[in-house]
Amino acid sequence: MSHDYSIDPNNLPEDPSRVTAEGKMKHLGLWMFLGGETVLFASLFGTYIALKDSTAGGPTTQDLYGLELVFLMTLLLLTSSLTSVYAIYHMKNNNFKQMQLWFGITGLLGLGFLACEIYEFAHYITDYGFTFRSSAFGSAFYTLVGFHGGHVIFGLSWLIVLMVRNAKRGLDTYNAAKYNTFALYWHFIDVVWVFIFTVVYLMGMVS
Amino acid sequence: MTNNTTSNKAEAYRKQESKDEMKKQLISFGMMIAFTIIAFALVGTDVIQGSFLTILLFVLAFVQMMFQFLYFMHMKDKGHAEASGIIYGGFWVTFLVMLGLGVISWW
Incomplete structure (x- = not known):
């Protein structure tokens, strides 16, 4: 029954997402998933590093990349990571409205990031003719960066479903765990981006 | 009270x-x-x-x-021993993958 999960406002649990056994399992399960994601992205990064100079006469990393857009994207994603920290802070204080608000801002920032990435890819394709099939570098680039972008799309869909489904329900110990696992996933997306801007863009402009 | x-x-x-x-x-x-x-x-x-x-x-x-x-x-925080173990394990695999692919392609 739903009232089994309700939070007593006079006796707040320290972390509502980890009160129930199910919540604890969700938390552990998400970390296991992130361990697997680490290995997935490790292999994609390794492939990219091995193939980044195989341009087959097409555009090279130095022809393509620009610092400004990547910097903007980094700020958007990093800030969205902070706003989800705020959301979790309000979750722990049992303030559902503030939590929804900050998760909403997180989603908008994520959407901004995604728009920049779509613009970037469109720019490479139309202005440079640089596609997935251009070269081994092209395949490795779009696979790695596209996989990250796909994670952002998935995260945004997840967030929208969570926020809409629970809009009238309020916060309880059942859905707190769901919000918390989303926040962890979103932070992880930002961690992956830190390595993308370092390994792909910054190092691509140096060498 | x-x-x-x-x-x-x-x-x-x-x-x-x-x-x-x-x-x-x-x-x-x-x-x-x-x-x-x-x-x-x-x-x-x-x-x-x-x-x-x-x-x-x-x-x-x-x-x-x-x-x-x-x-x-x-x-x-406390209660994150499993999480840390999993993530540090992921780091180790990442290190091996980078080392392996790096040695194959750049040496």
């Missing part, structure tokens, strides 16, 4: 704790922004070049990642 006072005290303590936590997280955010700006500035201005720059960029990224894991994702 006494019961209520104790729970108020516990509540106040908990609030203070999450306030301190928030302060640490805000400092982490500031550091991450600073490291990001340093990394972009290093590449944009060409003050350092070559493999030293590559190593420096990696170090900056690694420190940022640890801020994210330890403070934003609470990996430093």
Whole structure:
């Protein structure tokens, strides 16, 4: 029954997402998933590093990349990571409205990031003719960066479903765990981006 | 009545704790922004070049990642032993993959 999960406002649990056994399992399960994601992205990064100079006469990393857009994207994603920290802070204080608000801002920032990435890819394709099939570098680039972008799309869909489904329900110990696992996933997306801007863009402009 | 006072005290303590936590997280955010700006500035201005720059960029990224894991994702808090083990295991695999593919393609 739903009232089994309700939070007593006079006796707040320290972390509502980890009160129930199910919540604890969700938390552990998400970390296991992130361990697997680490290995997935490790292999994609390794492939990219091995193939980044195989341009087959097409555009090279130095022809393509620009610092400004990547910097903007980094700020958007990093800030969205902070706003989800705020959301979790309000979750722990049992303030559902503030939590929804900050998760909403997180989603908008994520959407901004995604728009920049779509613009970037469109720019490479139309202005440079640089596609997935251009070269081994092209395949490795779009696979790695596209996989990250796909994670952002998935995260945004997840967030929208969570926020809409629970809009009238309020916060309880059942859905707190769901919000918390989303926040962890979103932070992880930002961690992956830190390595993308370092390994792909910054190092691509140096060498 | 006494019961209520104790729970108020516990509540106040908990609030203070999450306030301190928030302060640490805000400092982490500031550091991450600073490291990001340093990394972009290093590449944009060409003050350092070559493999030293590559190593420096990696170090900056690694420190940022640890801020994210330890403070934003609470990996430093109690009850995160399994989570830490899983993530450090992931780091080890990443290291092996990089080493393996790096040696194959660049040596």
